[in-house]
Amino acid sequence: MSKKRKSYEKSFIILIVAIVIIFLAYFGSPLSKVRNITVKGVNDLGAQQVIDATKITDNSLLLGVFLRQNSISNNTHKELPSVKSVSFKTKNLRDLTINVNEYPTLGLIFKDGYYYRIIDNGKILSNKLKSYTGNYPIYTNFDKKDDLKKITEIYKKMPESVKNNISEIHNASTKINPYRIKIDMNDGNKVIADTRTVDKKMKYYPSIASQMKKKGVIDIEVGAYSYPFDDKK
Known part of the structure; x- marks a missing residue:
């Protein structure tokens, strides 16, 4: 074996040893651990x-967080079902940002x-x-899961300007019309509607x-007309 080759091998071994030492020193130091955590993307959840x-x-290793990203995301969803997934970004190799992809709330x-x-x-x-924040509708008398799921899907399709004005949605079905609902609006009006057409109307x-000159009822169950509360219609 030539002296030149021996020199190359010796240099290579020294380099590997140096890398291992640096690697061990890094993971044994505070520099390898998460310092600050920021949470972005939450709407109805708290950052903590x-x-x-x-x-x-x-005390978590930053590299470990990224290596276990999928596992952490899955476990977070199990713990908080409203979280679709989480992803991570780092700044300065110390500060961690948790980006949250959260399912929107459709009501309560x-x-x-x-x-x-x-x-x-x-x-x-x-x-x-015990209480809640956010402008979400309250659903009442939707005892069947299918009926509740259907009305939340209808609500989701409504224009934002309308959704933001809805306070409560009541199941008001009758024998004559099992699709009848009543909606209380934040502006003081009430709406009578049919689940088959309400999203369009x-x-x-x-x-x-x-x-309307006064607060009252807007009936869009069949046609579309309104009358004040003090009207005996």
């Missing part, structure tokens, strides 16, 4: 809820003194809420409401 669900702490139901969130995949979350609500 997400951090707790990921089980990432200031009230039962036994608590509110329960209904999310975009049709699931009713088991978390009990509600887009006319702002125009009809603007022409």
Whole structure:
């Protein structure tokens, strides 16, 4: 073996040893661990809820977080079903950002003194809420899961300007019309509608409401007309 080759091999071994030492020194130092955590993308969850669900702490190895990204995302979804997934970005190789992809809330139901969130995949979350924040409708008397899922899908298709004005949606079915519903609006009006046509007709609500001189009822169950509450219709 030539002296030149021996020199190359010796240099290579020294390089490998140096890399191993640096590698071990890095992972044994605070520089390898998460320093600051920022959460982005949450709407109805608290940032600390997400951090707790990921089980990432200031003692977690940053590299370990990225190597276990899919596993952490899946476990976070199990812990918080309204979270579709989480992904991570780092800054300065110390600071971690958790980006949350969250299912939108489509409303709530009230039962036994608590509110329960209904999310975009049709699931009713088991978390009990004494109160809630956000402008979401309350669904009442939708005792069958299929009926509740159907009305939330209808609500989702409505224009944002209309959705933001809806306070409560009631199942008001009768023998004559099992599709009948009543809607309480935040502006004080009430709407009588049919689930088969309400998503198309509600887009006319702002125009009809603007022409009303007094608060009252807008009936779009069959046709489309309105009358004040003090009218005996």
